Every structure is written in structure tokens, then in C-alpha cells.
Amino acid sequence: VQEKEELIEEWQPEPLVPPVPKDHPALNYNIVSGPPTHIITVNGKECINFASFNFLGLLDNEKVKSAAQASLKKYGVGTCGPRGFYGTFDVHLELEERLAKFMRTEEAIIYSYGFATIASAIPAYSKRGDIVFVDEAACFAIQKGLQASRSNIKLFKHNDMADLERLLKEQENEDQKNPRKARVTRRFIVVEGLYMNTGDVCPLPELIKLKYKYKVRIFLEESLSFGVLGEHGRGITEHFGINIDDIDLISANMENSLASIGGFCCGRSFIIDHQRLSGQGYCFSASLPPLLAAAAIEALNIMEDNPDIFRTLHTKCERIHKALQGISGLKVVGESFSPALHLQLEESCGSRENDAKLLKRVVDYCMSNGIALTQARYLEKEEKCLPPPSIRVVVTVEQTEQELDKAASLLKEAAQSILN
Amino acid sequence: INHIVHNGGLYKRPFNEAFEETPMLVAVLTYVGYGVLTLFGYLRDFMRQWKIEKCQHATEREEQKDFVPLYQDFENFYNRNLYMRIRDSWNRPICSVPGAKVDMMERVSHDYNWTFTYTGRVIKDIINMGSYNYLGFAQNTGTCQEAAAKVLSQYGAGVCSTRQEIGNLDKHEELEELIARFLGVESAMAYGMGFATNSMNIPALVGKGCLILSDELNHASLVLGARLSGATIRIFKHNNMQSLEKLLKDAIVHGQPRTRRPWKKILILVEGIYSMEGSIVRLPEVIALKKKYKSYLYLDEAHSIGALGPSGRGVVEYFGLNPEDVDIMMGTFTKSFGAAGGYIGGKKELIDYLRTYSHSAVYATSMSPPVVEQIITSMKCIMGEDGTTVGKARVQQLAENTRYFRRRLKEMGFIIYGNEDSPVVPLMLYMPAKIGAFGREMLKRNIGVVVVGFPATPIIESRARFCLSAAHTKEMLDTALKKINEVGDLLQLKYSRHRLVPLLDRPFDETTYEETED
Helix, strand or coil, X not given: CHHHHHHHHHCCCCCCCCCCCCCCCCCCCCCECCCCCCEEEECCEEEEECCCCCCCCHHHCHHHHHHHHHHHHHHCCCCCCECCCCCEEHHHHHHHHHHHHHHCCCEEEEECCHHHHHHHHHHHHCCCCCEEEEECCCCHHHHHHHHHXXXXXXXXXXXXXXXXXXXXXXXXXXXXXXHHHHXXXXXXXXXXXXXXXXXXXXXXXXXXXXXXXXXXXXXXXXXXXXXXXXXXXXXXXHHHCCCHHHCCEEEEECCCCCCCCCEEEXXXXXXXXXXXXXXXXXXXXXXXXXXXXXXXXXXHHHHHHCCHHHHHHHHHHHHHHXXXXXXXXXXXXXXXXXXXXXXXXXXXXXXXXXXXXXXXHHHHHHHHCCEECEECCCCCCCCCCCCCCEEEEECCCCCXXXXXXXXXXXXXXHHHHHHC | CCCCCCCHHHCCCCCCEECCCCCHHHHHHHHHHHXXXXXXXXXXXXXXXXXXXXXXXXXXXXXXXXXXXXXXXXCCHXXXXXXXXXXXXXXXEECCCCCCEEEEEEEECCCCCCCCEEEEEEEEEEEECCCCCCCCCCCCCCHHHHHHHHHHHHHCCCCCCECCCCCCEHHHHHHHHHHHHHHCCCEEEEECXXXXXXXHHHHHHCCCCCEEEEECCCCHHHHHHHHHHCCEEEEECCCCHHHHHHHHHHHHHHCCCCCCCCCCCEEEEEECECCCCCCECCHHHHHHHHHHHCCEEEEECCCCCCCCCCCCCCHHHHCCCCHHHCCEEEEECCCCCCCCCEEEEECHHHHHHHHHHCHHHHHCECCCHHHHHHHHHHHHHHHCCCCCCHHXXXXXXXXXXXXXXXXHHHHHXXXXXXXXXXXXEEEECCCHHHHHHHHHHHHHCCEECEEEXXXXXXXXXXXXXXXXXXXXXXXXHHHHHHHHHHHHHHHCCCCCCCCCCCHHHCCCCCCCEEECCC
16 A cells, blocks of 8 residues: 555656647637628738638628528527427528528438538448548548547548549458458448548549449538539539439538538438437537528528529639749649639748748738738648648639739739748 | 535535435336337337338438448337337427527427428427526527627628638637636637537547546537547546546556556546536545546536536536636536537646647637627626626526425425536436326426436436526426426326435445547
């Protein structure tokens, strides 16, 4: 007993958190005073907003705001309970119906937080022993969902269908050795419609072919492509002209095009209904505040009534994509119709820290001249495949052609003076 | 029977917590009930398979029938055969503000709960004993709503960016400074979802090589956060300080399981009020243990912030302790503040670290401005900074309501779990049939209650849970009590024999449970 006492006396734990250096780039946040709309005031300086994911400009829309005001007057702010215990409001049911109708699926389910949507959806279906094939460039929320599911994760190279097919064939060989186990092991492919980290689209038609050939289910994450791609904004399935029933589950967050908060999953009732009892972020968390649901419904109305904004957004994306080509020192990463682009250094200085510092100087130069940009932020130690440091450029329908040109020319100037 | 404190001077007030033993006859009948339901379940499944009975639930697509089945048949047995029958007690849709009285949309089912149709009628003025509205801030009129409306028209509803990029508004900074002042800590940080606060920040604080000691009945968000962190998890018996001390001693003396190296950090995860039991954590003893064994304490005050303590500052104030003793104070805004979201408060180094490395700050959208404004206004009201005594009055009203309601229910002869001062009141039902019956009978009498069964509670301990609110007037409570009395007689729910087992006498066994990630 004496020994034990001594051991207890001697043991010293590590400090709860290691100290963070004062000049750590992520420690000092930019403070935005006022609404983060088209004209944004960052750290006291008024700039044109090229950094918020407000693709359809609905953040400032008067109709959306008045719908939210009406909801606020009727319901107050919070819902005071999870969906199972008096937290289901008629606005939630209406939003779910509208989303299902818009995406032309049977059913939709709403979450109160965008990150939690895909992070709760994946572990509801994929358990220990199941196999998930996921793209290397998948976003952090997908990675956390996969970690929570405890399944076997197989990464395939970004957008490389040959690599994916190789992995699927390997798995098929494994199955033939152990057919009894193979009969109960579920398989999934998780891809994003428009990747947040690289700005390109996944080759969905080939994926569908692989799905039926190897009997794998597809989960599609459409946070950036919902409300952007496709003739009516229905996302990448409309863009490629694919039958929506071929995709098992579509998950998206409402925080980009719909300018609200939260997320949703849609698909056939057979699949979606399961999440109502086993989606952790749905059952154990308070429901979405009704004013945000009302704002999302109104935003959907606007999207349905004005299908030409998607065309306008495409033209603006193409314009800036072309204007940003040929900047010495910076290369554009992303498809020409993607509204969220990355600008990476053509040649790295050697260390990630120095690259980030250089990019920060470019961003500061642009901010002091009236264009608000931001660096893409990652958790360096936690990401599976860390993308290189980059500047995020976001295109919205509210930006005029002069503003697009001004941004491009400022970036050219900055690159000239800082990177050369 | 008053629970006499050991560790004499640690408790400044009597700590009355009781969990009456399940009567033997009731336990036996409950098992029999479940047995009968299971048999019928097998029979029904058999009939559905042989197409004697129509298959009502959704099925797989024709083109995908040869894929590996998405759900195991057995997983859904409980869902298909037991849950489906009483499904109308949950997910009840409402169409008014979730205050003390609420309007509910009427729904009927013509096929035993497989599908619902809305009749279009609205059942008005149901006394709401199910929403987490402890201080009554779920209002659609008043200063909070007006302030939120102003901010909504100025800032809009969404933010469209993360905290570290361009989503950090001046409103967020204002909120965080206010939270720090409210709790009495150096600094605080706010997040958009309470569940995500736990599941995204625990992994940022502990990792492999650390030990997490978690209470048996912790919430799913704490369990998920602990799992995602990759640390070793050991579970101690609910609110049992000997179990916790034993685990702490063993951990320091023996070190990590295979390598015997000392643990890097030990983190104790507890909640302020446990929402299914109604019990309050024994905070003075936990803090004494934490100091003795040099571990860190993570306190989840989801239900207790605003609801306990003479000025609503939570369980730390309730026991008269120093907030600086709790390393990480976490809580949510959904329950007592009538908004949504969560926060973490603590020392400045902790919050600086979380600002840099928390998953939520980097990848998740920041909080919506009108929601932030609601929290600011309601918090100022509770603190008395808006110049009125409304906040203080509400806190006192809640405490009175709690004491009155619990006393009356105990007098009637129901078995009530939990601490005398906790506004969460679980009333035991035990038998599966009574779960559905209680919910429906109370609704007929215009009272909305929450009933819970397996898997949220152990299989024989299903219960009804009342959440009291400062918005409930004495008349509403009296009406509710009268109806509960009626239904209690109708369903024979008055099991109590007034034999309260003091908590210390519960036998404490030597088994410990460990969960590791491999």
C-alpha cells in the first residue's frame, strides 16, 4: 500500500493543453462587423466578399428574411427538444417534404448542423466489418463519419476510376475465398459531387457502372453541388442526367446555396427512414430552429422560381476561371464551372509554414485593396490526405463583372509583387 | 430517508437522491410482458414472410435485390414489432411556440401506426411537460424575441463560412465574452450544436495514450466524442465515487494496459444533471478526487446550466464550489436559454487551444446571428444585467415548481427517481404496455408527456419523464397532478412502498469495464 501511495504522489500528468504560440495563423480570427453579405466589413475595412459560400446571394434576400421573421414571431427561436420529444414542428415536416419533392426522391430528413449530417448518416448504415471505398480528397466531415462507423476504409486516388476498380477487384477475390462472410459484409462508395478540397466533380456515370458491376452502394455528398450544378440546381445527378434512384443516399448541407444552417439527406424511404432511429445527430440533438427552416423553405422557393440564376452563376464562374489563368506563381485548382476555387502556389518554398505565410501576404494585400479572400483552413494533424495550402476564391451571383475583373487583376498584382 | 453525507464538510446542503428498488412482482410481470410481445413479434414476422399478412414497411429496389442486405433482420425486430405499436407517443408534431402550453397537430393512423395522416385539426393548449424549457425562455414575444428580430433583419439567417475563415462575426465575440462572465471563468467559446460540441472537442483534447473515465449513463454525444478521440475508455458506476476512486487508483498505479507506461492524461467525464435518471452529479466529491489524483474534469452541464443554483449558474453554484476547479465546463443553450448550440468555458490557454484546433472552428459553419442574439438577451436577463429581476424570479420559480411537483407525486405513491432539486422528474412505468397507454391517456386529458423505453433505458425500467419549467404556473401544475393521479389509478402505476434505499447501501462490485479502440 505504501508503494501505491508513492506512485500516486509521483505521477505527473501532461498539461491539459499544450500552449499555442501567440502568432499561430489560426489563432487570431478576422472579425466581421455586420452581415457577411456581398459587401463585407472585415477588421474594420469594407471589402467585396469573395470568401463566403453564399453562391446564390440568398443571405441578404429580403423575402428569405421576412419568411424567417414570420417564423420567429410564431415560434420563437429555439425548439427546446429533440425531434422525438415535441421538437418536431410543422415547418420541419414542410421543409422535408419540399426538399424531397425538389430533389425528386421519396423522402428527406433534416439535421440541425451541416457537419453532423454526413457524419451521422454514414455510421447509421456502415458498421464494424463493413467496407467503405472513399476518395482521398473527401472532406473532414466524411472522415469523421467513417471513423465513427468503425468500418474498413479503403482510400482510392482522387477521381481515379482505375484505382477504384482495382480495389473492388481485390475485394472480389477476397470474397471468393470467404463467401459466407461476403454475404453479410455491406459495401459502400462515398464520394462528393463537387469536392471542397479540389474543386472538381466526381465521374458519376462511371461510378454507377461500377456500382452495378460490383454490387456496391453509393453515398453522395452534395454540399457544394446542391444549388449549383444542373439545369434546375438539383446537383450532380441532374448535371450528368442520371436517374436519382440509382444513388442510394444524397447528403448535403443547407449552409452554402440555401444560406441557412443545417443539412439534409434524401433518398428512398427504405434508406432514409432508418436514420430517424439510428442517426445520432438526429435522435440525440435538438431540432433545427424554425426560423432557419423557414428561411430554407423560402430559399428553395426562390430557387424553383428563378432557374436562370444557375446559368448566371456558371457564366460568372467561367469568367473568373479564365481571368485567373496565367498568374505567374499561382495556379488555379478547380473546374471551370465550380464556384469554389483554390489558388495554390505553383512552386512550393519547401515548408508548409512558409507557403502559408506567403499566401497570407497575398490575402492581406487583396484585403487592404478591397477584396476579401481567405486561406483554406485545415487541421493539419488530423486530415488523412492534407491538401497543400491555398487561397479560397468563391464566386457568387451577386458579384458584378467589374468586381470579378478587379479581383483577378488584384491577384495578378499581388502575385507579381510578392511571389516574384 | 435523508441520505447522510460522508466526507462531512464537502456538502454544504443535504443531498437527497433516491432510486427506489423495483418491486419484485412488477419486475416479473414486465419480463412476462416483453416475452409475450416477442412471441407475437415472431408470429407476425412469420406471417409477413409467408405473405399471410401484408408487408407494410418499405423494401429494397428491384434492381438492387441481389446486393448485400442493408439491414440485418434481427436488428429491426424490436423496431418492427414493439416500437411500431406505440410509435404515436413520439415525434408528435407541434405548431406553436414550445412554451408552457403548446398546440399539437392531430394525427391518426388507420393501419396501427405504420402510416399517419393529419386530420387538419389542431389540439390547442396542451400543458407541455416534455420540452426542455426550464426557465421559460421559449417565447415568441418579449425582449428576447424583439432583439432576435432586429438582428435577423440586420444580419440575415445564415453565415456561410467557418469561424476560422470569414464566419467570425462581432456577435460571436460578444457572446463568448458574456458566457465567460456568466460562468465565472477566464474565457469561453461557442459552437453551433450541443451534440457536436462534445463530439468535436473531446478528440481535440485527448488522444491515444490518455485515459477517459466516463460515467455509466453518459449521453450519446459524450460517448461518441470519447470514442472518436482514440483514448482508452473506462466506465464507472453511475454517480458512484468508490467506483471512480478505484479506477483512478488502478490507472495511476498500473499504467497503460500492455506497456505499463504511465498515462499521459486522465479525463473524467460527468454530466451536471442526468436527463434519464434525474440525478445530480456528486460534484464536491468528484472535485476532491480529481485534485487528489491530479486528473482533469469535463463537466457537461446540458441540463443543469440555468436550472440549478440560486442565480442559475449551474451545478457548480448549486454546491457552492469554485468554477476554476472544473477544468472544462461545457453546456448547451438549447434547454434553459431557448436557443440552440453549445459552449465550452475554462482557462484562457484551453480556449486558445480550442480556437486553433477544434474541429468545429475549422470545418463547421458558425452560429446563426439571431440565435446568438437570443442567447445574449436571455443570458443578460438571467444575470440581471437588463435591469430587471425577471431572471432571478424565474430561477426561483423553477426551484419552487420542482420541489412542489416532486413532493406531490411522491405523496401520491408513484416511484420517482432522482435528486429532490432536479427539474427532470422520471416516473417509473416498467411494463411495456403502460408506456403507450400512459402517453395516450395523458394526451386525451390534454397533457403532453415524454415516455421512454428501451434502448434509452434498461429494458425493465421504462419511464415517463416530466420536464418542469418556470413558465408553469401553480394552476397548471395542479391540473397536471390531478390528471396524473387519475391516470395513475387507471393504469395502476402507484408502485411505491416508501422504502427508499439510501444510495450508499447499494452493493459495489469489483468489476470494471474497459473499451479500447483497436
